[in-house]
Amino acid sequence: DIVMTQSPDSLAVSLGERATINCKSSQSVSYSSNNKNYLGWYQQKPGQPPKLLIYWASTRESGVPDRFSGSGSATDFTLTISSLQAEDVAVYYCHQYYSTPWTFGQGTKVEIK
């Protein structure tokens, strides 16, 4: 199974400041045939299902604010919130859908400092 490791487990950021979450996979989640990274990022608020923010590691889902961006390739990925807003307080997960079993990072809790 591919192990997904997120860091940090939690972070507190001032409003308007940048938040950065890292995700490392134990093996590549990139298909050489199409050069796509099968890595998604989700935001989850209490009592709600996960909301897809980013797919293919760097493609923003429709309707997601452009302060959210994803980067990285193969085994190392990053989710960046460029200017943290109050409504961004949530837990964030990375997810590899390159192979089954699907695996997820343990989650990163983002709070306001």
Add this chain to the structure above:
Amino acid sequence: EVQLVESGGGLVQPGGSLRLSCAASGFTFSSYWMHWVRQAPGKGLVWVSRITSDGSSTGYADSVKGRFTISRDNAKNTLYLQMNSLRAEDTAVYYCSSVVTGIPGWGQGTLVTVSS
């Protein structure tokens, strides 16, 4: 737009059974693998099971192997999860999911509570 709607959750006693359903729309259901993922209260996301587009092959997490059965009815655009011999540790919100044209789609989830 991909829509996935889970149903069938509820309260069940340990050792009991429950069948979850996931109604799919907005995409060609019969062309895509389908998955179940669960989330225990206060915990992270855990993959449970998957089924190929034609239903010919299935896979399970070790924690549910031999107790849960995934199936699908492509004529009804519906995915199922038959859960038997339920344990307290199966308590979770269960989500169905699929990757359609490279984009993961998720339902709203259905809560399963295993308790006496």
